[in-house]
Amino acid sequence: xxxxxxxxxxxxxxxxxxxxxxxxxxxxxxxxxxxxxxxxxxxxxxxxxxxxxxxxxxxxxxxxxxxxxxxxxxxxxxxxxxxxxxxxxxxxxxxxxxxxxxxxxxxxxxxxxxxxxxxxxxxxxxxxxxxxxxxxxxxxxxxxxxxxxxxxxxxxx
Numbered sequence: 001x002x003x004x005x006x007x008x009x010x011x012x013x014x015x016x017x018x019x020x021x022x023x024x025x026x027x028x029x030x031x032x033x034x035x036x037x038x039x040x041x042x043x044x045x046x047x048x049x050x051x052x053x054x055x056x057x058x059x060x061x062x063x064x065x066x067x068x069x070x071x072x073x074x075x076x077x078x079x080x081x082x083x084x085x086x087x088x089x090x091x092x093x094x095x096x097x098x099x100x101x102x103x104x105x106x107x108x109x110x111x112x113x114x115x116x117x118x119x120x121x122x123x124x125x126x127x128x129x130x131x132x133x134x135x136x137x138x139x140x141x142x143x144x145x146x147x148x149x150x151x152x153x154x155x156x157x
Contacts, residue, residue: 029060
């Protein structure tokens with residue numbers, strides 16, 4: 001189990017991993033759902049900037065610590081599962097891949113043998129397709145409904 005816990009990463013992989021974690025961490029902190037609750041509570045309770053900063057620091061610290069603890073638990077559980085069942089992953093994924101390929105091949109063969117083509121026509125598909133096409137015409141020829149309707153009618157006749 002120790003070999004799975006502390007495998008050596010080459011330098012470029014380690015730098016990429018740390019850089020990615022830093023970028024995701026920074027982007028994660030600027031998401032509004034992290035600062036808005038503290039701001040709203042501070043306004044509602046009339047906190048000073050110092051009290052608001054202390055509350056934000058406490059909430060952020062708690063968030064980071066619980067995230068790290070949960071990540072460590074999930075990582076250790078993953079290592080334990082990989083150690084115990086890792087040899088089955090190749091077999092299960094191979095069987096699943098072959099089964100999926102067979103399913104696609106057999107169902108395609110049955111569809112071709114049924115003689116019904118490939119399941120749809122290439123004509124108009126109803127009002128939904130007409131709306132999509134009309135929106136394309138409006139984008140090309142201006143947003144005036146009259147012009148778009150005239151182009152649409154000329155195109156369909």
